[in-house]
Each structure stands twice: as structure tokens, then as C-alpha cells.
Amino acid sequence: xGGLRVLAALSGGVDSAVAAARVRDAGHDVTGxxxxxxxxPQTYRSGARGCCSLExxxxxxxxxxKLGIPFYVWDMAAEFHQAVVEDFLSEYAAGRTPNPCLxxxxxxxxxxxxxxxxxxxxxxxxxxxxxxxxxxxxxxxLHRALDAEKDQSYVLAVLDQRQIEGSMFPLGDSHKSQxxxxxxxxxxxxxxxxxxxxxxxxxxGDTRGFLAERLGRQxxxxxxxxxxxxxxxxxxxxxxxxxxRGLGLSVATADRTPRYVLAIEPLSxxxxxxxxxxxxxxxxxxxxxxxxxxxxxxxxxxxxxMRAHGATVPGTVExxxxxxxxxxxxxxxxxxxxxxLAIYEGSRVRGSATITACR
Amino acid sequence: xxxxxxxxTTPMLPAAIAALTKELGELGNASSLHATGRRARxxxxxxxxTVAESFGARPGEVIFTAGGTEADNLAVKGIFWSRQADRPxxxxxxxxxxxxxxxxxxxxxxxxxGAEVTWLPVDKNGAVDPMNVRDxxxxxxxxxxxxxxxxxxxxxxxxxxxxxCAAAAAAFGVPLHSDxxxxxxxxxxxxxxxxxxxxxxxxxxxxxxxxVGALLLSRDAAPVPLIxxxxxxxxxxxxxxxxxxxxxxxAAACESVETREExxxxxxxxxxxxxxxxxxxxxxxxLNGPSLESGNRLPGNAHLSFPxxxxxxxxxLLDANSIYCSTxxxxxxxxxxxxxxxxxxxxxxxxxxSSLRFSLGHTSTKADVDDLVAVIPHVVERARAAGRASxxxxxx
Numbered sequence: 001x002g003g004l005r006v007l008a009a010l011s012g013g014v015d016s017a018v019a020a021a022r023v024r025d026a027g028h029d030v031t032g033x034x035x036x037x038x039x040x041p042q043t044y045r046s047g048a049r050g051c052c053s054l055e056x057x058x059x060x061x062x063x064x065x066k067l068g069i070p071f072y073v074w075d076m077a078a079e080f081h082q083a084v085v086e087d088f089l090s091e092y093a094a095g096r097t098p099n100p101c102l103x104x105x106x107x108x109x110x111x112x113x114x115x116x117x118x119x120x121x122x123x124x125x126x127x128x129x130x131x132x133x134x135x136x137x138x139x140x141x142l143h144r145a146l147d148a149e150k151d152q153s154y155v156l157a158v159l160d161q162r163q164i165e166g167s168m169f170p171l172g173d174s175h176k177s178q179x180x181x182x183x184x185x186x187x188x189x190x191x192x193x194x195x196x197x198x199x200x201x202x203x204x205g206d207t208r209g210f211l212a213e214r215l216g217r218q219x220x221x222x223x224x225x226x227x228x229x230x231x232x233x234x235x236x237x238x239x240x241x242x243x244x245r246g247l248g249l250s251v252a253t254a255d256r257t258p259r260y261v262l263a264i265e266p267l268s269x270x271x272x273x274x275x276x277x278x279x280x281x282x283x284x285x286x287x288x289x290x291x292x293x294x295x296x297x298x299x300x301x302x303x304x305x306m307r308a309h310g311a312t313v314p315g316t317v318e319x320x321x322x323x324x325x326x327x328x329x330x331x332x333x334x335x336x337x338x339x340x341l342a343i344y345e346g347s348r349v350r351g352s353a354t355i356t357a358c359r
Numbered sequence: 360x361x362x363x364x365x366x367x368t369t370p371m372l373p374a375a376i377a378a379l380t381k382e383l384g385e386l387g388n389a390s391s392l393h394a395t396g397r398r399a400r401x402x403x404x405x406x407x408x409t410v411a412e413s414f415g416a417r418p419g420e421v422i423f424t425a426g427g428t429e430a431d432n433l434a435v436k437g438i439f440w441s442r443q444a445d446r447p448x449x450x451x452x453x454x455x456x457x458x459x460x461x462x463x464x465x466x467x468x469x470x471x472x473g474a475e476v477t478w479l480p481v482d483k484n485g486a487v488d489p490m491n492v493r494d495x496x497x498x499x500x501x502x503x504x505x506x507x508x509x510x511x512x513x514x515x516x517x518x519x520x521x522x523x524c525a526a527a528a529a530a531f532g533v534p535l536h537s538d539x540x541x542x543x544x545x546x547x548x549x550x551x552x553x554x555x556x557x558x559x560x561x562x563x564x565x566x567x568x569x570x571v572g573a574l575l576l577s578r579d580a581a582p583v584p585l586i587x588x589x590x591x592x593x594x595x596x597x598x599x600x601x602x603x604x605x606x607x608x609x610a611a612a613c614e615s616v617e618t619r620e621e622x623x624x625x626x627x628x629x630x631x632x633x634x635x636x637x638x639x640x641x642x643x644x645x646l647n648g649p650s651l652e653s654g655n656r657l658p659g660n661a662h663l664s665f666p667x668x669x670x671x672x673x674x675x676l677l678d679a680n681s682i683y684c685s686t687x688x689x690x691x692x693x694x695x696x697x698x699x700x701x702x703x704x705x706x707x708x709x710x711x712x713s714s715l716r717f718s719l720g721h722t723s724t725k726a727d728v729d730d731l732v733a734v735i736p737h738v739v740e741r742a743r744a745a746g747r748a749s750x751x752x753x754x755x
Binding site: 031075 | 671672675678679741742744746747748
């Protein structure tokens, strides 16, 4: 089915390049757009991170040249800063662990960009995300990608059916290695470009340093479950529930077993640590559920995913007003408030909600 | 196709293409002492004479550069440095609506060389007040290294009161540079009569090739060079002379000046029609800069605001209809910033972002205007919808 007007988001990486090429080859009228998400783009990437450097912008432009499609840069820096960067800071300041990629998909790529594209006369936005759109009895469905390693359905689990309807994920049925090979065959210069990873707006990958610079030094205590001070920290925001490394504790456990971050208490600025067993949870409370298609509150056992690239755990879901209570059939470990609970039925994303508490 | 971006670059004149391509096939470094060098040198010097004559300068006052930006940098930085030789003179007076090729060197001098800048404000039409220039000079004339004031604005087309400002600068013995890139070949330009010390011209804005320009420089001005080397251009600018580009530049300068008067009238008539018909088609669109009747607007410039639209949405939609214009703003990684010119004229950032520049030139026709008018209502409607839609979804 060709003949649609499609806006292809070109990050400057290999995935979005091949996605745009496939959409064009399917007979659609494709326009390339690079989203400028930083007001002060770095000239060159430090290392291989990020997607907002001038070099990425140039790479995106050269992909469009190669594909023979028009190319523009859309300045989304102000929107990105407000919806993603500020949210990232305030979530960490509140002792939660946000996922900025998910927030960007929710507020920028499949909201501001999609709406603007539709208003400008485009039928859909295509990206290089690894996920599959299928058509079922309830309309469009979002499914995991064929390449389990690259699957990005988790960071798209916040999208509703209307957003999915306006989206194309042409890489969902491919393995990354195939995509790279295809890029090389097409003569795209980004074929060998390293994958972007980590957080695009933290170019050096030092999340703790990024937070410290913006939230300031906030020294406080690290305590064990009995309340005994076992160390000091420079800011509770630098910790994530389930974290083991870099705790810098001054008092070791008697049996030298490792300790993990169990809780972050922003008001008292306290980080609580303890044994792995104390991280075990069987219930996850989450808020603001978003369903992709109609949701039935039946006694279905779903697969719950609570972090990007995390394993899934079977469980049931209870709706309580604007909240969700997920009861896990098997226990899991180290789930951080602020992360997203993605609810799968097989490969299909049924919905998501933001985790508020675990026990 | 409707090319309405002549202020960005205008098609090369056939005479310029002929002169340039002929020289590409010739051998010779204009600095060589043998016959091939002499031949190339002769072409350069004849071109220098043509450029000088076209713009009221003497041949010795023409410094060829690799374009307008280099000429602006040489004037601003070179004159600033030369003015520190006998005593410190830290101040630079510059209009707030200068092109980046002037703004950035001025700001660089402030950031790195201890310069102090006074940004001269402009009125709602984008014009500086010569009395303000005089007052700023009079307050402490000995402290001023130079005044730099563009002859006409590249975005909104405002022609500045250069003669009055030149008189003010001359009265205090302060050098005045003007970026006249938008003016050469379009408005009358007589360097020696202007009272200016330095004036920037770019070849590709008047039908010549890209990558070549000139700084017209009075004979007693001795800016500190930016580019050191063989000293080919009066010891002020070094680098092997680009004979083909210079020959193309001269041919374009000659023809554009010869045909200037007639073309200016024709282009202004077409421009007036464009503005009138676009505003008829989109009643809340408005013209920025001096009115059409004012006589101090570049003849080819039409700069319009379309409330509720983003300029880059409009540009994209027009581009898809093969109509080419500009948001008239700076680019870094292709990102449109709200125009500093419109902000200086008192526009809000939103209003500044809702603007487009249409600029006409020697190949413009009524059909270009017809093409634009045919699609503009639909394009504006779409862009408005996109403007409403592009607010961030705050849903969490």
C-alpha cells in the first residue's frame, strides 16, 4: 500500500536511515526531518553517544540526499528541554528514576512531531524504532520487535492507538545485523555508525555529574534497614533503587555480603541500603495507566516489564480508579519508582503506567 | 518553480558565466613574473578597474576577498586592531540589525580583545537614527575604534541613512564601515562620494560567482590583516588571486550596474504586486520593515508575517510547491532562531518566528508572483493548523 505522505524522523543513525529508505521503496512520498533537541548542539559527539550533535544533523542530511528526499531540521529544543530534561531533573530530585527516551516518545516524537506532521498534511511519521504494528480485531496493536535484543516496544508502551496509527516502524521485522547490511548495500554512509546509547542529552554519559551540576550538592546519610548510618552521599538523586555499585559505604556488613539501594527518601535526603533479599517485590503500584486499545479487567495473566531491556514477570492487573496494582505471580527484584510498568500479552503491548511504589 | 530568494543568492548573469568559464581554461598565477602570470595579472587588474568604476572607487581601493563575510571580518577586526596602534580605542558602534558576518566578529572582539560594543537601536522599521550615532560618538569620540553600519538590511530590506551617519563619523574622525552586500548592483553606490572608509561587496548577490567579494577600502585605511602570506592584495589580504572568480565578479558588477536603474523599477513593481496580492489572499498577513511607498526599502524585498504560523512550516510547504523563499534567519545545524532583526525592531519571538522573506531579482517574473499567490492561502491554513498542533503534549 503505497502513496502515503510520510515524515521520516532521521536521527543521523543507521536505523532511521534504513527505515526511511524502506518507506520510500514501498512507494510512499517521504520527507526527512532531523529533530534538533539541544539548544547548544555539540559540534562532534564525544564518544559515540547522543543524537543531537551537528555531525548527526549532517549525517541525517546526507541520508536524505542519498534517498533523494527533501530534508529539514525541526527545532524541538525548547519542547524537549521542558518535557524531557526538566522532567528528568525533577523526577530524580523526587527520588524517582525516570526514563527520558520514553518521555521523549510520549511528548515529542509521537506527540508534538506527529501532530505537527498531521497538520502539515502528512499521513504518518516513520522512525527507526524496533517494534511492530499489527492490525487486529480491536484496531492497531503494538508488538515486540522480531529482534528481541533490539526490541524497543517498552519505550513505546506509553503510546495510545491513535499515536500508533500515525506511526510506521519499518524495522520491526528485522534483525539489527540485517539493517546494517542493508544500509551498506544501499550505500548509506551511516552503515557502520555506532549505536547511540545512554541518554542523548548527557553527552559524556556521566548522569551523576549531570545531576550534581544542576541539582547541586546535597549531602546526606546512607542508612541500613535499622537506621544505622553506614555511609554518606552527596545527593540522594544520584541513586537508583536496585543499585549496587558506587555506594561508597564506610561500614561493611558483618558477613561482607553486598548491599543494594532499597529506597530513596527525598524529604529526609536519606538513601537506605540492604541485602538483595529486601529488594524482592510481589506487588507494583502504578499510576496514570495508558491502554493501547480496549482494556478488559479480566483475570488474565500478563507479562510485566519494569525497565528497558528488563526481563518480564507474569502477573495480574487490578484497576483502581486512575491507579493500577500489578500482582506478580513470581517475585522480582529492584524495581525503581518512576520507571514504567509495561503490560504485555504475549508480544502485544496492552498498556503502561508509571510505577509509584513496590512491595 | 518560483525562485523568490534572490537575497540569498541570485542566478549568475550570462556575461559572468562566460568570463568565469573562459578563465577556468587559462593558465597562470597572477603573481608569477612570466608571460602566463602577466596575462592572469592583467585579467585581475582589468577586473579591479571594472569593479572600482562600477562602485565609485579607485582601483587601489579594491581588495578582493573570498566573499562578503571575509570582507566584513577584515573591516571589523582589521580596523579595530589598527586603531589600537597609537592609543587604546575600545568602543565599536554597530547597529543591532547587522548581518552575522558583522555581529559575530564584533562580539568576538568583545569576548576576546577587550572591545566594548554599543549596539545602536533601530526603530520599528529597522532604521538607525543618525542623531543617535552622532550622540554616541560625541560622548567620547576618542574611545571609538570604528562604526559599522550595514547599508541595507538583508532580512527586512531597510535602507539605512548612511550619508548622515558617514557625515557624523567623519566629523569625529572615526572610520565607518558598511556592509553593502544587499545594495551593490541594486541601489546607486558611489564609494568615494559616500565618505565611508570601508565597504563590503559580495559577487554572488549581484549575478557573479559564489566565493568572491571585495572590501572597498580607502587608501589611508590600513587594517591589520586576518590572512597572512604573500601579501597579494595591498599587503592587507594574502592568497593566490582567484582569477576566474574575479573575472566573473567584474563582468557581473559591470552588467548589474549598467542595468540597475531599469531593473530596480521593474523589480519594485513586481514586489509591490507580490505584497499586495499576498495580503489580499491572507488578510491578516502584514509587511515588516519600511512601507512600500517609503522609498527606503530594497526594491526586491518583501518580508511578511503570517500570524499563528511558524516560518519554517510555511517554508517547508512552499518548498513542496516549488516556491523557494527564506525565513531570513540564522542557521546553526539548520535550526531557525527567531530573527535578531525583528526582535530589535520590537517584534515578539512568536511574531519573529512567523515571518518569511521573499526576495526578487533579475530573473523574477509575474508568473512567480502568480504561483505564490495561488498556493499561499492553503499553505497558511496548513501552517496555522501545525502551529496549533505543535504545542508540547503535557500529558503524563
